[in-house]
Amino acid sequence: MKRNLLLLITLIILFLKSFPTTAQILKPSKENIFYPEIGIESEGELGSTLVNKTIQEVYDGIHLNKKLEKSTFGAFVSIEPTDLYLVQKSAKWNYYVCVDKCYIQQDKLVKSFVQNLYSVLMISPDLKYYKIVPSLEPVNLTTELTDPALIRATKSKDLIDLKPKKVVLNKELSFKQEFIYNGKVGNSIKFIYREFSDDFARPSFTQDIQYDLNESSVVGFKGLKIDVLSASNTLIKYKVLSYFNSK
Numbered sequence: 001m002k003r004n005l006l007l008l009i010t011l012i013i014l015f016l017k018s019f020p021t022t023a024q025i026l027k028p029s030k031e032n033i034f035y036p037e038i039g040i041e042s043e044g045e046l047g048s049t050l051v052n053k054t055i056q057e058v059y060d061g062i063h064l065n066k067k068l069e070k071s072t073f074g075a076f077v078s079i080e081p082t083d084l085y086l087v088q089k090s091a092k093w094n095y096y097v098c099v100d101k102c103y104i105q106q107d108k109l110v111k112s113f114v115q116n117l118y119s120v121l122m123i124s125p126d127l128k129y130y131k132i133v134p135s136l137e138p139v140n141l142t143t144e145l146t147d148p149a150l151i152r153a154t155k156s157k158d159l160i161d162l163k164p165k166k167v168v169l170n171k172e173l174s175f176k177q178e179f180i181y182n183g184k185v186g187n188s189i190k191f192i193y194r195e196f197s198d199d200f201a202r203p204s205f206t207q208d209i210q211y212d213l214n215e216s217s218v219v220g221f222k223g224l225k226i227d228v229l230s231a232s233n234t235l236i237k238y239k240v241l242s243y244f245n246s247k
Contacts, residue, residue: 023089023090023095024088024089025088025142025144026060026086029057032053032054032243033053035051035053036051039241042237043236043237043238044181044236044238045181046181046182047180048181049179050180050226050236051179051244052179054175057168059086059087059166060164060166061085061096061165061167062083062162062163063081063083063084064082064083064121065162068154070132074107075108077103077132079102079104079132082100083098084098084102084167087145090147093122093124094123094124094125095145097119098119099167099169101119102116103132103135104116105117117134117135118135118139119132119133119135121133127159127160127162128156129153130156131147131153175197176195176197177196177244178196179191179224180192184231184232188211188212189219189228189231191210191219192209213231220242224243224244225242226238226239227241
């Protein structure tokens with residue numbers, strides 16, 4: 001009886017293991033990206049943005065230091081060294097997406113025929129196995145990725161050569177602030193402050209600002225402080241002392 005029960009439990013466990021494990025969909029953090037650095041002497045021309053703050057998406061990711069390649073039935077497939085960001089993970093795989101097209105497929109018979117595609121790179125947590133999964137379109141990050149049974153895992157000769165890094169996607173999200181040089185009249189200096197929110201096609205708030213340099217070389221607005229080192233109608237040299245207040 002106990003033997004039959006043990007056999008039944010074993011069969012149930014094997015049956016449950018035959019189903020794919022659920023992957024955890026990861027979301028990026030939202031971080032403030034500032035330009036330029038505090039305390040560094042910078043310069044800008046008339047009409048240029050002297051200081052900006054943008055909210056961007058930041059993922060945990062990797063930089064692939066060494067090319068991964070494999071041979072398929074009719075082609076050579078590879079991913080060159082590049083940045084990838086982690087979008088999903090399961091017990092078996094970490095799912096990375098290339099920032100740009102990174103899947104290179106070269107036909108074995110017609111060497112001149114090469115395709116560049118988007119790709120998901122699946123890497124085992126122990127860095128010993130990987131799968132290169134092509135995609136004609138950018139990967140949909142809102143749906144769960146699955147382990148494609150038709151693509152066999154490739155065992156790396158050595159551990160996959162990579163280093164962890166934060167990957168910033170070039171996506172401006174919900175808020176942006178800009179401080180623009182607008183010239184000099186006498187000893188007064190002019191700026192334009194612009195604030196973008198949600199719809200980046202047009203600024204949601206714009207304000208013209210003027211300061212008298214006779215009072216101080218340090219000017220400020222909404223937490224931003226810059227030290228004006230020199231200014232003319234065409235060029236300004238300055239240092240950022242503090243950034244815009246956090247929103």
